[in-house]
Amino acid sequence: MRLTPATELEYRCKQLQTLMAAQGLDAVLIAQNADLFYFTGTIQSGCLYVPQAGQPLYLVRRDAARARMESGLKEIRPFSSPKDIPAILADSSYPVPKRIGMEFDVLPVGLFERYRKVFSDAEFLDASPLVRQVRMIKSHYEIHLLQDAADQVHAVHLRAQEAIREGMTDLELAAELEYTARTHGHLGLIRMRVFNGEMMFGHTFSGVDSAVPAYTDTPLGGMGPSPCFGQGASHKPIGRHEPIIIDFAGNCDGYLVDQTRVFCIGGLSDRLRRGFDDMLKVQELMKELAVEGVPWGELYDRCHTLAVDMGYADSFMGARGSQVSFIGHGVGVEIDEYPYIARGFRDQTLQVGMVWAFEPKVVFPGEGAVGIENTFYLSRDGLKQLTRSDDALVIL
Amino acid sequence: MRLTPATELEYRCKQLQTLMAAQGLDAVLIAQNADLFYFTGTIQSGCLYVPQAGQPLYLVRRDAARARMESGLKEIRPFSSPKDIPAILADSSYPVPKRIGMEFDVLPVGLFERYRKVFSDAEFLDASPLVRQVRMIKSHYEIHLLQDAADQVHAVHLRAQEAIREGMTDLELAAELEYTARTHGHLGLIRMRVFNGEMMFGHTFSGVDSAVPAYTDTPLGGMGPSPCFGQGASHKPIGRHEPIIIDFAGNCDGYLVDQTRVFCIGGLSDRLRRGFDDMLKVQELMKELAVEGVPWGELYDRCHTLAVDMGYADSFMGARGSQVSFIGHGVGVEIDEYPYIARGFRDQTLQVGMVWAFEPKVVFPGEGAVGIENTFYLSRDGLKQLTRSDDALVIL
Numbered sequence: 001m002r003l004t005p006a007t008e009l010e011y012r013c014k015q016l017q018t019l020m021a022a023q024g025l026d027a028v029l030i031a032q033n034a035d036l037f038y039f040t041g042t043i044q045s046g047c048l049y050v051p052q053a054g055q056p057l058y059l060v061r062r063d064a065a066r067a068r069m070e071s072g073l074k075e076i077r078p079f080s081s082p083k084d085i086p087a088i089l090a091d092s093s094y095p096v097p098k099r100i101g102m103e104f105d106v107l108p109v110g111l112f113e114r115y116r117k118v119f120s121d122a123e124f125l126d127a128s129p130l131v132r133q134v135r136m137i138k139s140h141y142e143i144h145l146l147q148d149a150a151d152q153v154h155a156v157h158l159r160a161q162e163a164i165r166e167g168m169t170d171l172e173l174a175a176e177l178e179y180t181a182r183t184h185g186h187l188g189l190i191r192m193r194v195f196n197g198e199m200m201f202g203h204t205f206s207g208v209d210s211a212v213p214a215y216t217d218t219p220l221g222g223m224g225p226s227p228c229f230g231q232g233a234s235h236k237p238i239g240r241h242e243p244i245i246i247d248f249a250g251n252c253d254g255y256l257v258d259q260t261r262v263f264c265i266g267g268l269s270d271r272l273r274r275g276f277d278d279m280l281k282v283q284e285l286m287k288e289l290a291v292e293g294v295p296w297g298e299l300y301d302r303c304h305t306l307a308v309d310m311g312y313a314d315s316f317m318g319a320r321g322s323q324v325s326f327i328g329h330g331v332g333v334e335i336d337e338y339p340y341i342a343r344g345f346r347d348q349t350l351q352v353g354m355v356w357a358f359e360p361k362v363v364f365p366g367e368g369a370v371g372i373e374n375t376f377y378l379s380r381d382g383l384k385q386l387t388r389s390d391d392a393l394v395i396l
Numbered sequence: 397m398r399l400t401p402a403t404e405l406e407y408r409c410k411q412l413q414t415l416m417a418a419q420g421l422d423a424v425l426i427a428q429n430a431d432l433f434y435f436t437g438t439i440q441s442g443c444l445y446v447p448q449a450g451q452p453l454y455l456v457r458r459d460a461a462r463a464r465m466e467s468g469l470k471e472i473r474p475f476s477s478p479k480d481i482p483a484i485l486a487d488s489s490y491p492v493p494k495r496i497g498m499e500f501d502v503l504p505v506g507l508f509e510r511y512r513k514v515f516s517d518a519e520f521l522d523a524s525p526l527v528r529q530v531r532m533i534k535s536h537y538e539i540h541l542l543q544d545a546a547d548q549v550h551a552v553h554l555r556a557q558e559a560i561r562e563g564m565t566d567l568e569l570a571a572e573l574e575y576t577a578r579t580h581g582h583l584g585l586i587r588m589r590v591f592n593g594e595m596m597f598g599h600t601f602s603g604v605d606s607a608v609p610a611y612t613d614t615p616l617g618g619m620g621p622s623p624c625f626g627q628g629a630s631h632k633p634i635g636r637h638e639p640i641i642i643d644f645a646g647n648c649d650g651y652l653v654d655q656t657r658v659f660c661i662g663g664l665s666d667r668l669r670r671g672f673d674d675m676l677k678v679q680e681l682m683k684e685l686a687v688e689g690v691p692w693g694e695l696y697d698r699c700h701t702l703a704v705d706m707g708y709a710d711s712f713m714g715a716r717g718s719q720v721s722f723i724g725h726g727v728g729v730e731i732d733e734y735p736y737i738a739r740g741f742r743d744q745t746l747q748v749g750m751v752w753a754f755e756p757k758v759v760f761p762g763e764g765a766v767g768i769e770n771t772f773y774l775s776r777d778g779l780k781q782l783t784r785s786d787d788a789l790v791i792l
Contacts, residue, residue, distance in 0.1 A: 001622050001631070033592045042623040045592065045611040063609045063617070063718060070623040104506040108591050109498070110522060112505045126506060175578035182571035187625045188596040195504050196429045196441065200584035213459045215441040221459070226397050227438040227466035228650030228729070229583045235397070254624025322459060333624070 002253050004041035006072030008141055012039055012134055013056050019130040020052050026097035027051050028127045029115060032106045034191045034333045035131050037254055042070035046079045051094055059088060082118045101127025106193060136330055136338035137353035142255060143377060143386075146331075146355060149250035149257040150375065150386045152184045156248050157261055157389035164396055166240060166265055170233035171225060174204040177248065187251045191334045199335060202249045202258070203232045207242030210369040213322035219361045220245060220369050221322075240266045243276075243368040247359075249335055256331045258357035259387040260373030263394040268370070275362040276370040276393050278310045282327070282360035283372055283391075286341075290376065290383045292352055297345035303327055304343075307360065315362040328358040331375055354378045355386070398649050400437035402468030404537055408435055408530055409452050415526040416448050422493035423447050424523045425511060428502045430587045430729045431527050433650055438466035442475045447490055455484065478514045497523025502589060532726055532734035533749035538651060539773060539782075542727075542751060545646035545653040546771065546782045548580045552644050553657055553785035560792055562636060562661055566629035567621060570600040573644065583647045587730045595731060598645045598654070599628045603638030606765040609718035615757040616641060616765050617718075636662045639672075639764040643755075645731055652727045654753035655783040656769030659790040664766070671758040672766040672789050674706045678723070678756035679768050679787075682737075686772065686779045688748055693741035699723050700739075703756065711758040724754040727771055750774045751782070 016039070020028060030039055030048040037043050039056070044067040046060040059079035060067040067076050077088050089096065100119055102112060104126035116124060138146070159180040163173060178201050182188060190199040194217070205222040214221025214231040223234035238244060247260040262276055282303050289299055304327065307316040314320040317327060328341030332355060339345075339354050354377070361371025370393075375386040412435070416424060426435055426444040433439050435452070440463040442456040455475035456463040463472050473484050485492065496515060498508060500522035512520060534542070555576040559569060574597050578584060586595040590613070601618040610617025610627040619630035634640060643656040658672060678699050685695055700723065703712040710716040713723060724737030728751060735741075735750050750773070757767025766789075771782040 003623060031591070033594065037624045042626060043592070043611055044626075045613075062611055062613075066608075066610065066626060070626065102505070104509075105504055107505050108501055109503050109505055109508045110500040110524075111591055113500075128506075171581075172579060175575050178578065178584075179571050179575040182574065183568060185567075185621065187621050188574075189594060189625055191594075195427070195507055196439070198429065198585060198587075212462075214462065215439055215458050217441075217458075225581065225583050226649045227399060228433045229585055230438060230440075230462060230466065253622045 002145070003070060004072060005141065008139060009039065009041055009072045011139070013050060015134045016050060016130060017052055019133060020050070020101065023130065024099055025052060025101045025125065025127065026095070026099050028101040028130070030103065030131065031111070032103050034193065035103060038135055038333055040071045040073055042067055049085065054094070057088065057092065059085065082115045085118055097122055099123050099125060101125050101130065103128045103131065132338050135332055137351060138332060138355050138377070142332065145252050145255035146257050146375070146377070146386050149252035149255050150388055152181055152186055152250035152252060153248050153257060153259045153387060154389050155184045156180050157246070160246050160263060161394060161396065164238065164244060164263055164265065167237050169235045169237050170205045170209060171235055173238065174201070174233040177201070177204060177246065181248070181250070185252060187254065189251060190249050190256065193334045193336050197336065198229070199249070200232060203245065203247040205233055206236060206238045206244040207368050208366055209234055209236045210243055210245045211319065211363045211365045211367060213318060217324055219317040219324050219359065220247065220363065238265070241268060243268060243272055243370050245369060247373060254333050256333070256335050257375040257386055258331055258335065258359070258373055259375065259389060260359055260371060261389055261394065262370050263396060265396050267395055268393070271364065272368060272370050278312070279360040279362060279371040280391060281310070282307055283358060283374070286358050287383055290350060290378060292350055292378065294350045295346050296339045296341055296348050296350065297343060299350070300327055300341050300343055300345070303360065312362050315364055317361060319363045319365045327360055328356045330354065330356045350378055352378055352380055398541070399466060400468060401537065404535060405435065405437055405468045407535070409446060411530045412446055412526060413448055415529060416446070416497065419526065420495055421448060421497045421521065421523065422491070422495050424497040424526070426499065426527065427507070428499050430589065431499060434531055434729055436467045436469055438463055445481065450490070453484065453488065455481065478511045481514055493518055495519050495521060497521050497526065499524045499527060528734050531728055533747060534728060534751050534773070538728065541648050541651035542653050542771070542773070542782050545648035545651050546784055548577055548582050548646035548648060549644050549653060549655045549783060550785050551580045552576050553642070556642050556659060557790060557792065560634065560640060560659055560661065563633050565631045565633050566601045566605060567631055569634065570597070570629040573597070573600060573642065577644070577646070581648060583650065585647060586645050586652060589730045589732050593732065594625070595645070596628060599641065599643040601629055602632060602634045602640040603764050604762055605630055605632045606639055606641045607715065607759045607761045607763060609714060613720055615713040615720050615755065616643065616759065634661070637664060639664060639668055639766050641765060643769060650729050652729070652731050653771040653782055654727055654731065654755070654769055655771065655785060656755055656767060657785055657790065658766050659792060661792050663791055664789070667760065668764060668766050674708070675756040675758060675767040676787060677706070678703055679754060679770070682754050683779055686746060686774060688746055688774065690746045691742050692735045692737055692744050692746065693739060695746070696723055696737050696739055696741070699756065708758050711760055713757060715759045715761045723756055724752045726750065726752045746774055748774055748776055
């Protein structure tokens with residue numbers, strides 16, 4: 001367990017304030033757990049008031065003592081409702097904000113209305129893009145946490161080699177791997193920003209189930225254990241000669257990495273084997289191309305073109321009709337951060353400090369899916385790989 | 397795995413339409429996973445359009461084939477964006493809605509704005525209270541699912557008696573119990589409606605950690621594994637003569653029950669022992685009082701008064717400064733449903749079909765917490781208990 005250093009919090013706040021100044025925002029009010037953790041070091045209920053200049057005020061409803069213990073911020077104030085904020089600002093001689101940013105992509109309408117009533121003369125704007133831009137550039141401190149998360153998924157990878165046996169269900173295997181992760185300090189939780197985003201450690205499934213599409217915006221979906229959570233592992237028994245996908249997200253002190261490996265008992269068909277090898281080629285191309293300044297969309301296009309040229313137009317990143325328009329996604333305190341290695345995105349470029357999972361996969365309905373996923377970091381010295389299990393297909 | 401019967405879905409929709417008519421709503425647009433599951437039987441991405449009269453339309457972006465397979469609804473339409481809705485309504489000869497309800501307590505501002513632009517002449521209102529009122533009355537089908545969820549937590553209870561040993565950490569114990577739950581079909585997920593609500597199976601903690609308050613609106617909080625998720629089990633080792641709290645939520649096919657039991661190695665101090673016995677008395681009082689027509693707030697007041705009279709004014713439902721204003725909460729597809737057995741709520745009364753967890757607990761900072769929690773169902777024949785592990789303190 002680590003407490004986020006105060007210097008990290010100060011730097012993050014300054015970065016946000018720089019973006020706020022460029023957008024003419026007087027204040028940003030941060031309320032969502034992942035953002036609160038990033039900017040305060042804890043997730044006590046309440047909100048963080050970030051002025052365009054000066055110290056942020058952490059307004060805490062519950063629990064103030066823990067906020068003081070866990071957060072490196074200097075200004076922590078008791079708070080019971082948005083109505084308290086004007087008096088708190090006045091008390092700190094902070095001006096009344098005229099242009100206020102909030103997290104429109106995650107903040108519920110009802111809660112937003114309560115804040116809007118308090119500042120009825122102010123203009124409210126979406127601050128999520130700014131928050132996400134700050135979060136997308138990782139510090140050395142964050143990279144260390146991500147490396148520890150990579151160790152967790154490596155422990156899961158090693159455990160999978162012992163645990164997989166013919167006839168066990170995908171869900172039984174998932175339970176074994178989750179247990180391993182938890183005993184290696186996994187927080188259990190995978191935070192996902194998108195509305196309705198829900199994920200349990202990742203996805204473990206085999207054979208035909210690995211090729212079933214789901215409601216999730218992911219290349220593979222899975223049947224899941226129930227229509228009420230129709231993704232990931234189901235009660236399907238694991239058979240011979242079918243791909244067993246272990247797409248697992250580590251979580252060390254709130255920081256996530258994402259890794260996918262393919263296992264099988266007794267080898268795969270030629271088509272699946274070739275598909276797997278070809279996805280490694282897509283990963284190799286990404287590694288060559290991923291340098292500072294490359295547009296996210298160009299990286300996507302080049303890798304997508306290679307996959308199509310190898311014959312996967314109808315199977316790359318999902319089967320025809322269920323294909324997703326990305327190959328990679330940023331990871332950090334949420335599993336769906338910037339950058340998006342996705343179609344479009346011509347203006348956003350790779351920058352030093354970005355971390356993303358890259359997951360070229362092919363899906364053959366009725367047969368199964370194969371592919372690879374690793375989490376990468378663009379350092380000053382070029383691309384580094386954070387996840388560290390052997391890429392090779394594991395034949396048991 | 398069960399598919400929600402079409403007759404259930406039809407009945408639920410009719411109940412909602414009755415409430416919509418009373419409120420003068422022309423349509424309700426449902427977008428959140430828990431509500432989608434309840435009204436469609438699946439959670440494909442998209443939304444459910446419920447007109448005040450006539451068939452609901454399930455508008456599915458992804459995955460349409462699974463929606464057809466898993467949902468008992470008749471009208472399933474492809475959908476890519478809110479902009480498509482007017483044409484879909486016209487195609488079904490449905491009138492343009494003038495008063496539209498949406499889930500204001502969970503719907504993000506950004507997504508809401510997209511819907512609002514499409515129906516720029518309409519008035520939008522909060523439909524969450526209506527949705528939650530329909531959901532709070534459980535059918536016999538739902539009670540069967542809740543009974544199966546109670547079996548899961550009973551398996552966890554039995555496993556705890558074998559697994560607990562001196563010196564293991566709370567997190568190690570939690571991992572064992574989660575494994576047991578998963579191998580008994582637990583979906584892994586606990587859905588919580590409140591903004592920032594996050595829960596992993598429940599809370600497992602011991603001794604002083606059981607008395608640490610957290611940001612969560614729960615009587616007990618716990619240190620948690622990290623400031624990034626500061627609730628529940630931490631790395632604290634379990635010692636002798638301290639309460640070990642296992643507050644565990646079962647999840648069978650999306651339906652949740654909540655149960656808390658206290659364990660210890662070698663017995664508890666007189667104060668804790670007496671506190672435990674007294675919380676059983678609070679539970680007994682609730683069982684006597686819980687009949688149709690009793691206001692939620694009255695049930696709370698009577699039980700709260702008993703606790704205060706027994707000397708727990710500063711420890712009941714949290715230590716002084718961290719006390720919560722409820723003793724019970726509805727459960728179903730979310731862990732925080734109606735009814736609230738809470739302060740206030742004079743106008744809402746207990747009705748046949750309601751299901752709630754009741755959790756009288758006392759907290760002694762620096763020492764620990766004790767209490768009990770069971771999930772109850774108000775049937776036509778009176779109060780029934782769904783969770784079924786022995787209430788007694790388990791001394792190992």
